[in-house]
Amino acid sequence: DTVLKTAVPNLFVVPANNDLVGIDSILASDQNKPFKLRDAITALVGQQRAREPDTHFTYVLIDCPPSLNLLTLNAMSASHAVIVPVQCEFFALEGISQLKDSIEQIRATLNPSLEIQGVVLTMHDARVSLSREVAENVRAFFGAKVYDTMIPRNTRIAEAPSHGKPILLYDYDCAGSQAYMRLATEIMERERRYKAA
16 A cells, blocks of 8 residues: 555555655656656555545645656646745755745746645754844845745654654653644645635
């Protein structure tokens, strides 16, 4: 099975595996390369519904590598919107304008409905001036697209993957978990406003 249930009700995961090694070279020769992921998601959703007819997917989230390769191109071709995480660190600002240009290119050629839904500032530390500067610059560049919620630099977030758990199951009460809960609420609110407009 490709679609795995998790400990969180109504949350399913399709994990990456070693089959993705060399995927760029495989996709490079494929005529339908920008749409392979879109087609695979459509097929997976159909298969899951056939097995469990009551299954309904409200959101499909695709976690991309921080590079603009064929996997990321496929993800953006398959998506309605992107949420851009930006670490509040020195090199974070370097790729932002390139990413924005890439999204505009994809809109023009492959996926006219692709939007930047939001930008989330991560690894934020209000005590560090660089962190505050990066947040300020990102807000100046993206304006209202930047979510109010910032994900703090948090040891518990860093520890959770080594325990095989998402942060909300690892330590629900830590600052990182609470920030992610606020972010989820903010994302859903923005989505509701977008659909209502």
